[in-house]
Amino acid sequence: MSAAFYQDEVKFYVAVDCIILGFNNKELNVLLYKRSFEPMKGQWSLMGGFVKSGESVDEAASRVLTDCTGIEHLFMEQIGAYGDVSRDLGERVISVAYYSLVNMNDFSPEILESHNATWTKISELPDLIFDHNQMINDTLSVLKKKAASRPIGFNLLPEQFTLPQLQTLYEAIYQTLLDKRNFRKKLNAMDILEKLDIKDKKSSKRGAFLYKFNEKKYNKWVEQGFDFSL
């Protein structure tokens, strides 16, 4: 009976594509994989999959993310729908893109290998299949805007991080150099970080203090309207 309502209409394959961003060595990276099936087998592509019959589009994206990272409940937001007629060369497929921000340290080489996946620097992106380059560009511009109004960037860092790390992250997002003192002044005013008594010596002899979030203060900022435009 319910099928009768819309029966004259056409149906489409609907897919999700995930832009999984990580941060390492002063650069944003995206997780790409070598497509193992036709069409475009062997070409670089984003992680994706088709929406199944019993799941929502969000659930499909979440499933794909968990599949290829092994991690559940990752931070994830929708970018939008891509619906050009010939965007997929195999068949008409409408795709909804999602981006996720992850900590690259959480990825074992094994997980990556088992999916034919590799981290690729944003600055060295190859040509991807279909409209996947477009999806990444759209994500990067969304990220720039979002990062200024919500402290989402922290999803890209490990739980404990140094201020120089945080600064280079924002430099990578905004594609600009920031003044060290002004950056710290602003962070200090926000008062959302908790300084730990441990130093990280991976990147310098002197070592840099580690920080982590103060969840409560952080949530207060999010509610009251965040401004992180540096």
Next chain:
Amino acid sequence: MSAAFYQDEVKFYVAVDCIILGFNNKELNVLLYKRSFEPMKGQWSLMGGFVKSGESVDEAASRVLTDCTGIEHLFMEQIGAYGDVSRDLGERVISVAYYSLVNMNDFSPEILESHNATWTKISELPDLIFDHNQMINDTLSVLKKKAASRPIGFNLLPEQFTLPQLQTLYEAIYQTLLDKRNFRKKLNAMDILEKLDIKDKKSSKRGAFLYKFNEKKYNKWVEQGFDFSL
């Protein structure tokens, strides 16, 4: 042959829903219509339609917009995809929402009537079918952000408009009162308006000067990064 690639996957109905916003009498309005078919016949709903086989999703939205306004090439941007399993009570339908900003004066009562459509104040929205209230809320928050970074608000006004009109428009978008002198000071600094020698006396005895865009200056602002956060 191409069909073979994805043949194990499920297909879905894909629809577009259009949030058509107008501005009048100090308030934002949205175009709603009374649904003329099942399911939910007789309920209030956004303008929408199914994506047809030969058209892109954007084209479908554009078609729906032209259908119910009689105007071509309206300003239009995608809000996102809505893919919950049971969002449409008739059948599984994935919908992509678009918003458009229009000049309410361009709508003859006849066009509206012929679609069972009426303008409804945002502040007096009824319960709409499915997730359409959600779509409108999402649109309004996108609009708030976009209007601050691009001068899109002008799409809601006639070609010639007064400064008090423009101010109440931004007050409606931001849901706040603005200081007249600061508002004008900022606009003046931007230098994107052209003052005409005509006065509009519809809303006061004294009359207010009409302005229109200076397209060139306007485009310059858009390129160089716009800031209209009032």
Next chain:
DNA sequence: CCAAAAGTGTTCATAGTACACCCATGT
């Protein structure tokens, strides 16, 4: 003549920006 909306500048507080030197430590 008066009600109702249009128009017009200045002052103050806040936030952003520019800028240079000392510190700690592993090699």
Next chain:
DNA sequence: ACATGGGTGTACTATGAACACTTTTGG
């Protein structure tokens, strides 16, 4: 001892925010 990256404060500038009175004219 020195090279490398970590850490700190101040002065200037620009931007946003608050604020009140005069002008015009239709009724």
